[in-house]
Amino acid sequence: MLSAILRRHLARHRGPLALVLIFQTVQVLANLYLPTLNADVIDRGIAQGDTGYVMRTGGWMLAITVVQILANLVAIYYGARTAMRFGRDLRAEIFSTVEDFAAEELGRFGAPSLITRTTNDVQQIQMLVFMTLVMMVSAPITAVGGVVMALRHDVALSGLLLVVVPVLVGCLGLIIVRLHPLFRRMQVQVDGVNQILREQITGVRVIRAFVKDQAEQERFAVANDELRDVAVTAGRLMTSMFPLIMLIMNVSTVAVIWFGGLRVDSGDMQVGDLVAMMTYLMQILMSVLMASMMFMVLPRAQVSAERISEVLSTQPTVRAPAEPVRPVERRGVVELRGVSFTFPGADDPVLRDIDLVARPGRTTAIIGSTGSGKTTLVNLIPRLMDATAGQVLIDGVDVRDLDLDALWECFGLVPQRPYLFTGTVASNLRLGREDATEDELRAALEIAQAREFVEAMEGGLDAPITQGGTNVSGGQRQRLAIARAVVRRPLVYLFDDSFSALDYATDAALRAALRPTTRESTVVVVAQRVNTIRDADEIIVLDEGAVVGRGRHGELMQTCETYREIVLSQLSEEEAA
């Protein structure tokens, strides 16, 4: 999974990657050449008292060092740049995948997990790419080059590498194998902390009102402590690596000096070669250490890659058709034919065998007790979810055969819990139609009974709206959401309990103002309040997901017991008549 992500996203950075490889090779070769020159300075310059040789070779070493530094700088620059671009591209890919998710996929992953996957998980892989390009590319070249150079200086002493390197690799391997499951748990726990944090921030008012601060703090502390425990265990393992490596390095240095000293003593080796051997040994062990750091980052990146791939490989349940049908004439006739809907994993359907036709110029209302399936029904019309049986049709074409953008263009949806975005009143209204003029926005506000309060806000149309619309009241948010739908002038208006937060007078004024605007449109209204829908051309009564009555108010009062009960729970006999 990790390799697939890396291949897909690094392919377009071939040029910079080649530069990293070239400059890393140059800097490693320069680094490997220096100990040999140093050995020459000792054996040929100092031992033989040749000051001129020491100066010349010293100057040569200085020049090589400058080359090494410059090559390293270029390699790091391109390595870091590529890693950052890789991260940006991967985040963009996840974002665009998630954007296509339907309610089902969003519910399955959950917002906090999707956010962690797009940020923290991407960061883990980005870190791997960064470390690989900045440090790891040089490790194998240094290791191989170091062995070659060591063999050139003294074959017998190089035999030490056959012991030291496997010991180091074995010790590191044991630690890394134990780290992998810990990293997996850590990512899941980051999700958990995010989830609680998000819930607590969103629901802070409820928590305070029910004096649950203490309980919530404890809930957060549990998740937080669990994350800490795993992080500490992983940290302990990781820190145990360094003393171990230092021990192995120091013991090997002692061994080189011990055996090398014996060889110098017996005249088989020169002092300069011994110094060079020590440096090469260090360089080789350092490259193993660098590779081991990669293995520390690798397990975490693998876990993250799995989590990201899970998102990227998820096919949205609501998918655009391969060959979308172009409707000849768009009028906005909404039809449900034998529609049933069951939530994934649920035993019973939420909607059962619903037939309904909503036509332009008419208001079709849906009423029913809470949980009777009204919102679910409305969500099926613009394909926020797909019916599990039966058909939803717009102008005679199955919504599943229509191009998604063309389909969504038909609707002005005012959801039950309207959401406003960070920006201004105007920017929120223009989500309805980008090129709407200020006059059109004002007209929409007028219809939605929102003009007065918007004008009272500092800045009017340019008044700021905070994330989620939390700086306006629930009723004001509903009216702005209605205005947003009106700005669009859609073929079909879908009002999902959109008048519930309005007082009776505003509700009535709003409906009266909407009437001329929606005269030629199809209007589907979900409501709990009888007064909101009693004038509708057709009222559909839902009970436990099935239609138990349909007709106008007067008829239903005679024919539908469920409707009568709802009405009489809100109005007196005289008011209901």
Ligand SMILES: Nc1ncnc2c1ncn2[C@@H]1O[C@H](COP(=O)(O)OP(=O)(O)OP(=O)(O)O)[C@@H](O)[C@H]1O
């Ligand atoms: N994501 C979901 N997964 C499983 N069941 C769900 C989900 N969303 C809603 N339901 C169930 O589906 C049923 C219908 O819900 P729906 O929101 O359509 O009702 P409603 O009539 O709009 O209610 P209200 O008037 O309270 O908004 C309810 O019983 C609810 O528990």
